[in-house]
Amino acid sequence: MSFDAILTIALDIAFFAIFGFTLVDYLRHRERVRLVIMLVFGSVTLVLAAAPIRAVLPVLGPVLSLLSLPALLAQPVLVLWLASFVRPIPRRALLGAAAAFVALMGGVAAIVVGGQTGGGADGRTPALVAIALGLLAYFVIVEAGAAIAFALAARDRAGASRSRLVTASLATALFGAALVIILVAGLALPAGSPGVDATNVLVRVVALLSALGYLAAFAPPRALRKFSQQGIVYDFVRDLNVLPARAQVGQIWELLVKAARHASGASRVEVVTDGETPALGAGARRVSFPFNSARWPEGRLEMDLPVNALFLDDDLELIGLLVDRAVQSAEREAFVLERESLIDDLQAASAAKSDFLAAMSHELRTPLNAIIGFSELLAEGDGTESDAATVHTYAEHIHGSGLHLLDLVNDVLDLARVEAGRLDLKPAQFPLHDLIRQTAATMQPLADQKQQRLVLDLADVTIEADPSRVRQVALNLLSNAVKFTGPGGEIRISLEPGPRNDVTLTVTDTGHGIPPADIDRIFEAFHQADTGEMKTRHEGTGLGLALTRQLVEAHDGTIGVASELGVGSTFTVRLPLRRPIEITDVPPALPADKPSVLVIEDDPAAQQLLRLHLESAGYGVVETASGRQALAWLTKIRPDAVILDIMLPDLDGWEILQRLKADPATRSVPVMVVSVVDDRQLGLALGAVDYLVKPVSRDNLLESIGRLTFTTKVRTRTVTVLVIDPDQDALGRYRQSLEPEGFRVIAAHDAVSGRQRAIDDKPDLILLDALLPDVDGFELTSELRNHPATASIPVWVTAPGALAPDLKARLNGNVQEVLVRGDDALDSLRGWLEAGHRKPPVAAPSARLSTGSA
Amino acid sequence: MSDQEEPLILAVEDEPRNAALLEAILTRAGYRLHVAEELGAARTWLADGVPDLVLLDRHLPDGDGLDLIPEIKSSPRLSGVPILLVSASVLPQDVEAAMAAGCDGFLPKPVRVKPLVDEVQRLLLDEVPGKLAD
Numbered sequence: 009m010s011f012d013a014i015l016t017i018a019l020d021i022a023f024f025a026i027f028g029f030t031l032v033d034y035l036r037h038r039e040r041v042r043l044v045i046m047l048v049f050g051s052v053t054l055v056l057a058a059a060p061i062r063a064v065l066p067v068l069g070p071v072l073s074l075l076s077l078p079a080l081l082a083q084p085v086l087v088l089w090l091a092s093f094v095r096p097i098p099r100r101a102l103l104g105a106a107a108a109f110v111a112l113m114g115g116v117a118a119i120v121v122g123g124q125t126g127g128g129a130d131g132r133t134p135a136l137v138a139i140a141l142g143l144l145a146y147f148v149i150v151e152a153g154a155a156i157a158f159a160l161a162a163r164d165r166a167g168a169s170r171s172r173l174v175t176a177s178l179a180t181a182l183f184g185a186a187l188v189i190i191l192v193a194g195l196a197l198p199a200g201s202p203g204v205d206a207t208n209v210l211v212r213v214v215a216l217l218s219a220l221g222y223l224a225a226f227a228p229p230r231a232l233r234k235f236s237q238q239g240i241v242y243d244f245v246r247d248l249n250v251l252p253a254r255a256q257v258g259q260i261w262e263l264l265v266k267a268a269r270h271a272s273g274a275s276r277v278e279v280v281t282d283g284e285t286p287a288l289g290a291g292a293r294r295v296s297f298p299f300n301s302a303r304w305p306e307g308r309l310e311m312d313l314p315v316n317a318l319f320l321d322d323d324l325e326l327i328g329l330l331v332d333r334a335v336q337s338a339e340r341e342a343f344v345l346e347r348e349s350l351i352d353d354l355q356a357a358s359a360a361k362s363d364f365l366a367a368m369s370h371e372l373r374t375p376l377n378a379i380i381g382f383s384e385l386l387a388e389g390d391g392t393e394s395d396a397a398t399v400h401t402y403a404e405h406i407h408g409s410g411l412h413l414l415d416l417v418n419d420v421l422d423l424a425r426v427e428a429g430r431l432d433l434k435p436a437q438f439p440l441h442d443l444i445r446q447t448a449a450t451m452q453p454l455a456d457q458k459q460q461r462l463v464l465d466l467a468d469v470t471i472e473a474d475p476s477r478v479r480q481v482a483l484n485l486l487s488n489a490v491k492f493t494g495p496g497g498e499i500r501i502s503l504e505p506g507p508r509n510d511v512t513l514t515v516t517d518t519g520h521g522i523p524p525a526d527i528d529r530i531f532e533a534f535h536q537a538d539t540g541e542m543k544t545r546h547e548g549t550g551l552g553l554a555l556t557r558q559l560v561e562a563h564d565g566t567i568g569v570a571s572e573l574g575v576g577s578t579f580t581v582r583l584p585l586r587r588p589i590e591i592t593d594v595p596p597a598l599p600a601d602k603p604s605v606l607v608i609e610d611d612p613a614a615q616q617l618l619r620l621h622l623e624s625a626g627y628g629v630v631e632t633a634s635g636r637q638a639l640a641w642l643t644k645i646r647p648d649a650v651i652l653d654i655m656l657p658d659l660d661g662w663e664i665l666q667r668l669k670a671d672p673a674t675r676s677v678p679v680m681v682v683s684v685v686d687d688r689q690l691g692l693a694l695g696a697v698d699y700l701v702k703p704v705s706r707d708n709l710l711e712s713i714g715r716l717t718f719t720t721k722v723r724t725r726t727v728t729v730l731v732i733d734p735d736q737d738a739l740g741r742y743r744q745s746l747e748p749e750g751f752r753v754i755a756a757h758d759a760v761s762g763r764q765r766a767i768d769d770k771p772d773l774i775l776l777d778a779l780l781p782d783v784d785g786f787e788l789t790s791e792l793r794n795h796p797a798t799a800s801i802p803v804w805v806t807a808p809g810a811l812a813p814d815l816k817a818r819l820n821g822n823v824q825e826v827l828v829r830g831d832d833a834l835d836s837l838r839g840w841l842e843a844g845h846r847k848p849p850v851a852a853p854s855a856r857l858s859t860g861s862a
Numbered sequence: 863m864s865d866q867e868e869p870l871i872l873a874v875e876d877e878p879r880n881a882a883l884l885e886a887i888l889t890r891a892g893y894r895l896h897v898a899e900e901l902g903a904a905r906t907w908l909a910d911g912v913p914d915l916v917l918l919d920r921h922l923p924d925g926d927g928l929d930l931i932p933e934i935k936s937s938p939r940l941s942g943v944p945i946l947l948v949s950a951s952v953l954p955q956d957v958e959a960a961m962a963a964g965c966d967g968f969l970p971k972p973v974r975v976k977p978l979v980d981e982v983q984r985l986l987l988d989e990v991p992g993k994l995a996d
Binding site: 457 | 887924970
């Protein structure tokens with residue numbers, strides 16, 4: 009067998025193989041891009057197959073000749089089309105190539121037909137030469153265009169897809185070259201010249217190389233793919249490793265996104281670590297790579313890929329590898345960061361403990377110095393100390409230092425107690441000005457010693473607080489002031505009532521002042537150890553200001569300081585007039601058998617009055633003086649109405665109102681403001697249903713709260729009516745009548761499902777047909793009455809006509825009203841829903857049944 | 863130091879009881895004592911007075927006692943005055959800071975009678991201030 013023949017067979021086999029592979033691939037996936045690939049190789053294969061088939065089946069010869077020419081000419085157009093999937097190619101270029109194909113086909117056909125009729129000797133007519141030149145230009149331009157498109161696409165990609173695109177580009181160029189050689193040889197060489205054989209060999213070699221290239225690009229062996237992927241993964245891991253120490257996990261994701269985008273040419277790549285799913289880009293295909301990580305259970309890489317992307321499988325496999333590497337690296341990084349932050353925390357805690365111990369050591373040594381020193385002098389007494397006065401003085405010093413030591417120990421215990429939340433306040437009512445005056449008096453001798461003036465400016469203020477704790481606060485501030493003010497200075501203590509049921513105590517000294525750098529930390533226990541000035545400030549008390557702040561805050565007060573170096577400092581303590589309210593998590597039980605009102609009011613007298621009025625009218629009342637408490641309760645209980653004061657000790661009423669209306673869980677509770685603050689506009693704007701200015705008469709209060717009926721509820725939330733009626737028409741009538749007015753109508757057709765809906769949906773009203781198919785309406789009403797979930801829902805029974813007295817008796821006490829069917833009935837129902845509870849609940853005979861509706 | 867008069871010690875100590883203690887111990891040991899409760903008062907006194915020794919506390923209302931040491935040591939008039947630091951800050955780094963600042967002796971609080979008297983005596987007799995014997 010000649011070399012030429014072997015080449016021919018190899019070439020045939022290579023293209024047959026590619027065609028087979030791409031055909032199977034297309035049949036398996038049925039995508040347009042795969043169809044085009046199959047067609048590209050199908051056309052070439054057809055041309056190549058013509059000779060062997062003709063040898064076996066000569067009868068097919070003419071058909072094959074007829075088909076192989078268009079197939080050969082179509083190949084460049086098909087390749088260009090294929091290239092347009094990986095790199096946008098102008099539509100005009102594609103259409104131009106197609107037009108050239110058609111024109112050349114026409115030309116060639118004309119020559120063939122003309123050749124048969126004319127039958128020229130050597131066949132080289134000018135027309136033939138023109139067609140041949142046209143073909144040459146067509147092959148060169150279109151194949152080169154496709155090759156360039158592949159090459160440009162390769163530039164933007166990575167990994168296997170990149171090498172495959174490069175190979176495809178080269179193969180296309182080679183194929184074009186083979187075609188060009190055939191043409192040029194046909195034009196330049198006379199038939200039968202020795203150059204023809206050599207040219208044939210050259211063409212086959214070039215075409216075989218092209219076939220191998222296409223094989224590698226479109227049907228690559230697995231090892232080849234792996235090889236190119238390894239390189240990318242290796243580079244990625246290297247990039248991960250050279251991230252700076254303590255790199256944030258985010259940087260790893262950034263790197264992953266970059267690598268994934270590079271490897272796939274995806275229009276968008278995103279790392280998602282929570283449940284959020286980014287929107288899909290137009291014309292894109294979403295591919296998701298889950299992280300498979302316990303740390304990020306929802307974590308994944310999301311990519312939007314072009315719908316017809318070429319070589320996608322390779323890309324996806326590669327990206328899967330990159331994701332795995334990135335997640336491993338991120339997990340390691342996150343673990344390291346966590347550990348480091350834990351170590352930092354531990355070190356800070358340890359440093360704080362060391363600081364505390366150092367400070368404690370210092371604080372304890374100061375009084376111990378006097379105790380040990382003076383007692384030693386007494387014990388070693390050499391006669392000088394036998395003087396009674398001296399002994400007495402020494403004993404006094406020891407005693408005083410002992411007391412100081414005791415104070416210190418108590419401070420430490422208090423602070424620990426406050427920080428553990430176990431400080432018991434023993435509140436009492438007392439005149440605060442007297443307590444301050446007494447405290448100042450105890451400081452007077454020390455002030456006198458330093459020739460300081462204590463100036464008191466005290467308004468009369470009675471406060472409810474723990475007197476011993478308030479004394480501690482005052483004493484600490486005063487002794488600090490005396491201590492840090494030089495001889496001849498002045499200390500001004502003032503007490504004035506504040507605007508919001510509070511009082512402000514200010515202590516102003518003319519001392520050294522506190523450096524601005526330290527002023528934020530002055531209330532921290534022992535956090536001052538690093539600056540001399542702060543050590544100074546805490547000398548003697550050590551924990552004093554930290555404890556002072558804790559005590560003030562335990563009373564729901566605030567403490568602040570303003571200071572100027574060399575001028576002095578002003579400490580300002582604001583305390584609420586009333587004792588701090590203990591916030592409990594457990595709300596009081598609402599009365600089950602009557603409408604309930606939560607009263608938020610801090611003035612005991614006003615609270616008592618409201619309770620009196622409301623209870624006399626049949627309402628159940630729960631009350632609190634604290635806005636915080638009310639907010640905490642309202643997450644758990646649902647009173648029928650809230651009465652809200654504006655001036656409250658902790659939160660003001662405006663804020664409570666805003667918070668209630670901002671929270672979907674509490675928005676529907678009607679709030680009525682009852683306050684001395686006259687700002688109806690603001691109240692209503694913030695969502696109050698009514699606004700009463702104190703003093704409020706009983707009648708006004710009850711009328712206003714009575715107005716909080718279903719109609720009010722309709723404005724604030726949907727009122728649901730459950731219709732239990734087997735008759736579809738009846739249901740339709742209820743819907744027609746009620747839904748336009750904003751009521752929600754739900755339905756059940758028998759007693760069993762009706763009861764279940766009542767329990768599940770807790771409607772505001774149940775309309776019950778007396779004659780149900782399964783259980784009779786009478787039995788159902790008593791069941792509803794006895795079930796805790798439905799006991800308070802008013803029930804209206806509808807009957808076809810007037811009920812017999814004995815049936816009515818059975819319903820008595822269980823239903824709100826009996827409606828006889830008819831248009832009047834609907835009107836009266838609507839009327840009741842809208843006006844319902846203008847009358848005080850207790851006054852009406854049916855009041856016991858109307859619970860839950862106020 | 864005059865032979866006729868008892869040595870004069872300037873004690874810078876703000877805590878009244880501790881000042882009283884220093885006074886009790888040192889007057890009994892035969893010294894005269896002047897107490898300054900703040901750095902400011904000490905500076906004022908030192909402006910025209912020359913003590914035989916300075917007893918210095920660290921945590922003073924108007925600053926750190928250590929700040930006074932270089933002021934004394936750099937003054938030609940006062941540079942020979944030995945300084946004994948008596949402080950409740952006794953951690954190793956506190957003692958190091960005191961030594962670095964240039965004090966001549968250090969006694970931790972609570973002070974004992976005999977060590978205080980001995981140390982004062984040693985510093986007063988020491989011809990070369992600035993040098994610590996053990």
